[in-house]
Amino acid sequence: MKVPISWLREYIDFDMSLEDLAHRLTMGGNEVEAIVRTGWIDNVVVGHVQAVAQHPDADRLRLVTVDHGSGVAEVVCGAPNVADGQKIVYASIGAVLQDPYSDEPGKTRKLKRSKIRGVVSEGMVCSVRELGIGEDHDGILVLDETVEVGTPIGEVLGESVLDIELTPNRPDCLGVVGIARDVSAITGNALRHPDVEYEAKGPDVNTLASVEIAEPDLCSRYTATVIQGVEIGPSPQWLQDRLVALGERPINNIVDITNFVMFELGQPLHAFDRDKVVDHKIIVRRASDGEQLVTLDDNQRKLNSEMLVIADPERSIGLAGVMGGTNSEISESTTDVILESATFEGVNNRRTAHALELNSQATLRFEKSLRPGLSEVGLRRATKLIQEIAGGTIASGIIDVFPGKGAEQETVRLDNAVIKRVLGVAFDSEIVESTLGNLGFKLAADDHGWDVSIPYWRPDISIPEDMVEEIARIVGYDNIPTTTLSGRPPQWQPQPALELRNKVIDSLVQAGMRETISYSATTDDGEARVELPADTPCGIKLQNPISAEHAVMRRTLREAVLNTVSRNSRTWRGPIAIFETGRVFLDYGEGLPEERQMAVGAFAGPKNELHWDASTAESDFYDAKGAVELLLDDLGIEPTFEIAEDATFEPGRTAVIKVASANHTVIGVVGEVASGVLAKFDAEVEKVAMFELDLAAILKVIGDSQAADSGKFKEFVRLPASHRDLSLIVDTGVTSGQIVEIAQRNRIITSATVFDIFEGKGVPDGKMAVAVRMVYQSPNKTLTADQVGKIEQQILKQLSKELGAELRG
């Protein structure tokens, strides 16, 4: 909402600076985004025309002698209306003026000394267009003769406009008077109400027009009057200026007045040419499906039965509260006017406007649910102005069809105690009464508080707390004390899912991985690239996706993580070690989907940063597996890895992750991404090792293992342990897991670690050499070398029997 200060001052006086006013309005809820100043131009002052002479070489040019306070200048001027004795706007050399001949708005040019047809012009006498305050360039602007010569032009013509960002609950502030009321409450100065009194000398209005509301739910009140014998013409300058300042184009006096009252009071109005309304009868009804109407913007509109129209007995003549129709519009030949000021239902109004992509100033107001009391005030104000400006005779009485009468809440109870209860501070009755009084509320006081009547311009007030806000915002939130939250803190509730996710994130970061966050929506085709199992539940489709790339909620994080790998593979030369935790959305067809927390991580590119002593090998399966092991170790979960198939991953290089102690529950998968899948992501890496963990499954495992040993201290054996290395030759294909498992069957072996695997020179074909370090420790005695040797032999025998292992010679 743009509020010109000169307009605001018509209703309210204030002494504070505009900056202070803007601050107070902002603090009170009407945020002033900018104070825009127009008409202030350097080197432009009030001048006095001392003489006008004909230019020697041009019929249409005059030589004007201007006294500008600090001297006299001779100016060449082409304006036909320049005359001796006028006070005019004089721009001296160097002034920056609007370029009147440019189509580009705001284009300026600097005034230079120039010769015009052989005569030097020392400056310029300006039109409103050159000053940037209007469109007229047919003549110069002539000022009031009382203004003093030499006065900077800003002091005469300058306007400041508050550009206010309104909240949707305050349609009253879509009128200048609404803002003035806030200023009244801020300053304590009284508001000057717009004059709505007029003399009605015409016949009874009911003999001139009639109104019928067929849809009372969509139109709670319709007020109308008739003015006969008006003279249609351009509006007076002041009225045009008011509309231009708000960016509205003046049309004719009647239409301009309806617009002016809308910007003054917030009530949209419409004027019909009475002669074009069949039987002078107005019907408020729904359109029939397919009904056509040409609206004032010359568009043929196809209507439907959801839309409310204003009609006469034969046809629709306007879209109610949105835009009028051309078939009944005010024209130069109009003499009698039916003036409408009605209250249309907001939601229907907004939907009609949206459906037709017609966002009018009227809809901006109606959609905020205006109160019906405003319509009569608007009608009377516009009627008065029409009589003043366009003449004519006003019918006696008004038409007032008011089906919503009595349906509205009229008062609110405000107990003094509520103010303290909500704000934490009480206010004196005088402050409450003057603050609310200045805002236009009427208060009836009793011992405990007030019965407050809700003014007709405030649809946002219905409960005591609304009144509390009114007091607080005008007093200023700054003036309410600041206290620390006291009282009983609530009982802590366990949040296992949240805690698990945080632990997972921390562990993976500790594993050297970088957390990423992707968009939660993707496409079916994009997701299909990771070859999800056929039994994956459906995805959640969006009715109105932001773009085709984000049309369905993800069912997996694998796609997002591979996208991230792919994107970075083109720009990032170091190791790519990333993970993401988040929800996938699984639709089982009823109600809300399951939102399952998952964690997916990937390693790609070199294992290490480039370093003089680090391997330059590429990341592989074991990087991903290591991160999983570290994470599960942190969670106190002992996983088993079993070779498995999963279409995202490469066969033979993929393991399913299970928890043996929890019924072999599957909690995830780790592997190298299948080359066919990787190819679809266009990643510039050879290989991606990836894991996926189902946090919901892990949560269940943790929940089920109440007796988990994790985190509990275990007494360690203080006796020394013996370490011995075994170097074995086994068939290729024997796994280290098999060797370790056999070794650890003996309770004396506390750990068995494969620390070298070798195939090639010195090892027969089809065989490999495996080195294992075994730690021997008895809980109750120190083992002798003989005892260790005996156990070693037993284990070797078992390895040989089960795996065909031999000692390496």
Added chain:
Amino acid sequence: MPNSQDTKAVDSVEELKLAATSALNAAETNEQLEAWRVDFMGRKGRLTGLLRGLGSLAIEDRKIVGAAANRVRAELEDMFEDRVQAARSSQAPVGSIDITLPGRKPATGGLHPSTQMIREITQTFNEMGFQTVEGPEVELERYNFDMLNIPETHPARDMFDTFWVDSETNDDILLRTHTSPVQARVMETNDPPIRVVVPGKCYRYEATDATHEWQFNQIEGLAVDEGITFADLKGTLYEFARRIFGPNQKVRFRCDFFPFVEPGVDMSIEWKGDWLEIMGAGMVHPRVLENAGYDSTKYTGFAFGMGPERISMLKNEITDIRHFFSNDLRFLTQF
């Protein structure tokens, strides 16, 4: 046999040699060695001076003494070279390594900047007694709007550009436009006192640009009990601003409108000479309390909501919100 004078001259060469040797042995640093070289071997050095003095001797004597002096010069030069080498090797003992090579740094991971900010903010409120809870991202219209005093007829419904879910069975499922529905969910299933803080992803049908994303995180807060006031709201949020932005941060509370609070608050901070809104807040609207089954004449509360990405943008001077979900390591590794 050289005569006595010759002998004397040769002796002085030997003396010079002794003096030079002992001085050379005493010299340890490069600077001292260089000083020695200038002193004895330089153009104006003592050995040169001695050789110049040969001019006063007889030709034969000159030969003898000259030969002796040149021999001494050669010996001293050799000794000097050895000493220089020794000095060098004394700085680099046997087994020296190149300490300029970079060390072995463990690979470091890192949190996404959104997670960092969410943790910082939630922890701040945790310490004030607010517990972190979560809620669904795909939500029912009832929780996202209706229970929060945003009925379909409410003009504020337009403030939220909503993604609707295309479902055959339901027409009331949407992507939550804010974390506020968790307020309704928490109150529906818990009795006062309530103090929760709710981080999570939200979605709005909104054209994206440097300051707007259709997906973003929000952090919601809610405190409900008997006796909670607007003054408590101010105190709590002041404390938040002190902890997140520092103790000298200027903060402003002004009236604003959100349908689920009354009175409504916009909390702004002073940032580079401007006021920037970082949080919407207010006293929980009585209808929201009633919708959750609370007696609004008995209980009051306050709620607040903020965008961790926006706060991260301020604190980390990130100029484009679209970086957050681009997952570019050149961005992520800076935090």
